[in-house]
Amino acid sequence: MIDDDENVDDDALAAEWEAMAGDDEDEDVDQDAMAAEWEAMAGDDGDTGGGEGEEDDDGSTPGRVLDQTEIDSLLGFDGDDGSGETTGIHALINSALVSYERLPMMDIIFDRMVRMMSTSLRNFTSDNIEVSLDNITSVRFGDYLNSIPLPAMLSVFRAEEWDNYGLMTIDSSLIYSIVDVLLGGRRGTAAMRIEGRPYTTIEQTLVERMVSVVLKDMCSAFEPLSKVNFVFDRLETNPRFATIARPPNAAVLIKLRVDMEDRGGRLEILFPYATLEPIRELLLQRFMGEKFGRDSIWESHLATELWKANVELNAIMDEETMSLKDVMDLQIGQTLVFNKTPNDEVVIKCGDVPMFSGSIGRAGKHVAIQVRRAAERLATKE
Structure with a gap:
């Protein structure tokens, strides 16, 4: 009796395994059908060659994947081609800014200032110094403050005749280079930078003296256009305390490079457009002494004819x-x-x-x- 029961159980178990095997075969058939469907879809894509605008059977248009070059071009990150022009989303964001190219006299003024600074800083440091003008751009004041690499010193100065303020930024490389030169550091050695400590009183005093020299040269550079006196106001190390305009306000940023053989750094001067507003008409000139809408010859002829009328x-x-x-x-x-x-x-x-x-x-x-x-x-x- 026991043997018969075992045979019955074995037969039932075999039947169960056969049923499971049948289900697996059905799943294999389903998988084969699915694979064939995917191959057919891939074949359709290959036939169309990835063409755009063609619809699937359900009427929908297949999406197109952008490569990295197209994404960079769309966002405006496709690199600098030397033209200085922005494209894509960057161009839309910066479209509200006033371009400094509408103030042609700024180039002439700061070209004069670069020549004066080269001589003044040589006399100030008794070292061979070369000053060069990198570029003049338009920025938003808040964006500029956020982009200042720290540590740095920010000098706030006041234009007395214009009744407004400007900002001068001296980066850490130039600060340590000037301190090293003025205190008799040896040539041929790069200025040492000590991380994690604030600037000392001696360093701030020496930088303040250099700022006074630069402000004096800037007064002389503006003098042929408009007489103005730039006065040192205060020296800050935290950009939050050097706020002279609202963050969305547009400003003109002038970047200068100061080289002392194997040492040097950057010096940046920022003028909010509100500061330059009193001399805006003069800065719009294409050359020194240009008269807008006036012709002395025609004025003289008109006056002569009026006297004869x-x-x-x-x-x-x-x-x-x-x-x-x-x-x-x-x-x-x-x-x-x-x-x-x-x-x-x-x-x-x-x-x-x-x-x-x-x-x-x-x-x-x-x-x-x-x-x-x-x-x-x-x-x-x-």
Whole structure:
């Protein structure tokens, strides 16, 4: 009896395994069908060659994957080709900024300043110093403060005649180079930079002296265009305390490079557009002394012709207000009595504009008027 039960159990178990094997075969068939479908889809893509705009069976358009070059071009990160122009999203973001190219005189002013600084800093440090102008760009004030590499010193200066402020940034390389040179450091050794410590009072004092030299040269550079006096206000090491304008405000950034043989650094000068507004018309000139909309030759010719022009003058003997009825009742031969006496003044007009006033008299057979004063004085008296 036991053997028969075991045979029954074995038969049931075998049948169960066969059923499971049948399910696996069905799954294999399903997988084969799915693989065939994927191959067919891949074949369709290969036939179309990845073409754009073609629809699938369900009417949808397949998406297109952008490569890295196209993404960089769209975002404006496709590298600098030397033209200085921005593209993509960067161009849209910066489109609200005023380009410094609308202020052509800035190039001339700071080219003069670079030459003056080279001489002044050589005398200040007794070392061979070369100053060069990197570029002049437009930035937002808040973006510039966030981009300043720390540690650095920020010098706030005031333009007295313009009644506003500017900002000068000295990076750490230039600070340590100037301190090293002024304190007698040996040539041929790069300036040492100690991380994690604030600037000492001696370092701040020496940098302040250098800033005073630069501000004096900048005054001389602006002098042919507009006389201005730049006065040192304060020295800060935290950009938050050097805020002189609101973050969205546009500003002109001038980047200078100071080289002392194997040492040196960068010096940046920032002018908010509000600071330059008093001399905006002068900065718009394409060359020094340009006069907008004026031609001295034409002005001289116009003045000469005006002096030769013939002008008709009318002497107003008397004025009286009458009603229209009285005017219509006037008859031929009727006498009008003037209220003027020989001693009263008569107004001479050119059209409706009073020109002169004078006394009436006679010159031969003609009635004459002697001009005594201009009509402006008469109007003021009245």
